[in-house]
Amino acid sequence: MSLPAEAASAAATIRQFNQAWQAGRLDELASMLHSEIVMAPPGFAGRAHGREAILAGFRDYCEHATTLEFHEHDLQADVIGDVAIVTFRYDMVYERAGERTRASGRDLWVLQKHSGTWLGVWRTMSDMEEHLVQAGW
Numbered sequence: 001m002s003l004p005a006e007a008a009s010a011a012a013t014i015r016q017f018n019q020a021w022q023a024g025r026l027d028e029l030a031s032m033l034h035s036e037i038v039m040a041p042p043g044f045a046g047r048a049h050g051r052e053a054i055l056a057g058f059r060d061y062c063e064h065a066t067t068l069e070f071h072e073h074d075l076q077a078d079v080i081g082d083v084a085i086v087t088f089r090y091d092m093v094y095e096r097a098g099e100r101t102r103a104s105g106r107d108l109w110v111l112q113k114h115s116g117t118w119l120g121v122w123r124t125m126s127d128m129e130e131h132l133v134q135a136g137w
Contacts, residue, residue, distance in 0.1 A: 007077035010084035010111050013118040015072070022070055024062040026055055033120045034112065040124040042105075054123075065096040082113040093133060100133035 003011060013032060020028040030051060039048040039057075048054055075088040087108040094101055105128035111118040 003077055004079070006079040007084065010079060010086050010118050011075055011077040013111060014075070014077075014086045014088065014107075014109055017120070018070070018072060021058050021062070022067050026059055026062065029058055030055055032118075034114070037120050038122050040122070042125050042128050044124070054120075065094045067092060067094050068100070069093040084111040084113075084118060085109070086111060089127075101130050102133050103128065103130045105129065 017029065017032050020026075020032070033051045033054055035051050036049070037051055037054055039054055040046075041048070048057070070090065070092040072088045072090050075086070077084055077086045085108070087106060089104070089106050091104045092102070094103065106126045108124050108126065109120055110122035112121045113119075
């Protein structure tokens, strides 16, 4: 089933965002985030406020980890006016500090259209699982 045009556009923004962070293109990420974005970490314990705080997390990951696999699936996008809710499941394997980790979960983004461009304004992740990968994975 294909998405309506506005929902497909919002979904494409999230796919572009995922490609950018995996490639370490932080300037590109910055252009897709509202200056006042909020991230609620899993379990909703606390909040990260603002583009720079969100970018700091991606910067830390890009500087200290390597993504070996990343797959998104079950992407869903809904649009109401100038707001889109985009969610997808992901499976990934990354290496950090010499250890390989397999991770999965659901990412949920709220986007808002500003001057014709979708910007991330709120994000959370849920259903997260992480397991160290044995040698020879």
